[in-house]
Amino acid sequence: MSYTELDVAVLTASGTQSTAIANALTVAGASVRALTRATAPLDSSSALAATLEGADVVVYTAPLDYTPAVAEFAANVAAAAAAAGVRRVVYNANTRIPSESTGAAGFESRRDTWQILTAGSVPVTAVEPAIYLENLLAPGVLSAEPVGGGLVLRYPLPAQVPVSWISLADLGRVVAAACTQGRPGEIVHPGPPAITGQQLADTVATTLGVPVGFASVDPAAFERGLGIAIGAGPAAGVASIYHWLAEHPDSRAMSPDPGRRSVWLPSPTPIADWVAENLTAAGSLGLPPR
Structure with a gap:
């Protein structure tokens, strides 16, 4: 079925991820229902x-809810899709899910959702992005170095953890492709090759033409700051991912799995291209124009 023949219902459509997905589907020619x-x-x-x-x-x-209610939500989506005669569900887990049990709500609530959805009668394809490049736009993530000039990229990841950083626009294109080409039970890992925090900082430095260092932020401090913006409960769920990664610095959970790189996945945007488009105004980061 081509995009022009598709009627796609995008649930939880008030967030940035679903907005990017709805935009990509609309550009592809699908009829989109953006449902909050x-x-x-x-x-x-x-x-x-x-x-x-x-x-x-x-x-x-998956919404920013890490309570037992997420299991009810997943069961309702599966049941409603079957009752409405839907042909396919595409599940954006909004994180990679490690193969091992983690005890982290940010991972396990998403794993539970996948298991509940796939227990239903409607075929499901899962998209598991790692971490979004748009997080670099959050206040305090990229800021001017007070001594010596340049920038510091501050993020709650151990320096050695490799991450496949993906843009929201690329997420949208991947989910749109999954709507027509994803296979039942398939889990895909979109995004470019994984790089460490310092390698990401180096890419930003080369693109912007300014020195950029990387500083690992304590996940507890990250959680406190995030709680001010989205509330303590959701912040704890999101931060549980970073707490787990801090405790498992050798993990490659945020790296692509070659076995989950389907031929239908769109090519990812190079990180340098995203930086050039979104971070080119050095003055906005507290640096003098160069």
């Missing part, structure tokens, strides 16, 4: 089924 939790309630399978009636594909991005 107000218009497509996740806590009622019957109400959700009525909203999904006539949709060919449902895209479900």
Whole structure:
């Protein structure tokens, strides 16, 4: 089925990830229903089924909820998709999920959701991005070095952990491709080759023409700051990923798995190109123009 024949319902569509997904589907030519939790309630399978009636594909991005309610949401999505006659569910887990059990809500709530969705009758494809490049735009992540000039990239990752940094636009294109080409039960790992924090800083430095260092932030401090923005509960769920990575600095959980690099995945945007497009105004980062 071509994109022009597709009716795609994008759930939890008020967030930046779902917005990028809806935009990519619209550009591809699909008919898109961008549904928020107000218009497509996740806590009622019957109400959700009525909203999904006539949709060919449902895209479900896991919400910033790490309570037991996420299992109910997943069960309702699976039941509603079946009741509405949906042909395919594409699940954006919004993180890589390590193969081993972690005890981290940020990972395990997403693993539980995948297991519940795949237990339903509608075929499911999962997209597991690692970490978004747009996080570099958050306040305090890239800031001017007070001594010596240049910038410091501060992020709650051990220096040696390799990450496949992906842009939201690339996430959107991958999910859009999964709507037509993803296989039942398939889990894909999109994004460019994984690099360490210092390698990312070096890429930013080369692109901007200024020195950039990398500093590993304590996940507890990151969690406190994030809690101010999104609330303590969601912040704890997000930060649990970084706590686990800090405790497992040799993990390659955020690196691509060659076995999950499907031929239909769009080519990722080079990180330097994203930096050039989004971080070129050095003055906005507290540096004098050069």
